[in-house]
Amino acid sequence: MQWNSVGEFFAMGGYGLYVWGSFGVCAAAMVIEPILVGKRNRDILASLKRERLADEIESQQS
């Protein structure tokens, strides 16, 4: 291992901004995308459940 301290690790030999600017944006994107896709899934499932509930109420009343 080439790092002697935590500070040295984050400094990345003077390239800290570029290395962490790359890895940071990458990590953020790959956390946010699954969250958004999961929300899309939950939204459509919730909408389908509401529709189903409405159908049931309708069939009970008739």
Added chain:
Amino acid sequence: MNNKIINWFKFASPQSFYPLAGRMIPWFWALTAIFTVAGLWISFFVAPTDAQQGEGYRIIFIHVPASWMSMFIYLVMAFWAGLGLALNTRLSGMMAQALAPTGALMAFLSLWTGAFWGKPMWGTWWVWDARLTSELILFFLYIGFIALQAAIDDPRRADKAGAILALVGAVNIPIIYFSVKWWNTLHQGSSVNLAKSSMAQTMLWGMLLMALAFWMYAIAVALTRARAIILERERHTEWIKEVVR
């Protein structure tokens, strides 16, 4: 004898693909986690400092996987789109649509990490050279595909229009890939080839593990999105009513 053969067309129907994808997704997330941990460990703690670029070269461990995936996902997307045009299967268009946003993200990450690598090494965030420009066009092709499909209300017609765009745009992929050979460019040539790799063994392993991590991630997200698209498009069919029961 016939019952020994898997009927692949069975999985071409959204109805049987939906539960299958649901069972596969957790496994792809598990693989993503394993490859990411192993890949990051090698990227930061095993791979040595580069003789020319110091620690700045470590961007390669995400730049190359993101670039590979941006091109690979496009080819898979074009394949599904072509299949949809030829066989008129419902699932094909949904798969192409599920892949496009993840592909666009990979193209964006490729450009972004490229800029953050170019600035310290070349002294500029961006140059209009063949490799960078063709990758930017790839990003626009993804955006164009998404926008075109979103603009057409009828999903089956949207699939057809998108498929033609995806297939025509596929010509850009070999242009990106060979751009560093065909034109004089600031971008370095490929570091990995079958005959001889110019990289240290540990660097190569780190890059391959990160590429696998990106690959598994892309499959997991695309399958999840495909499930959402299936529910959205098939919402008025009988089998969907069984799903939410």
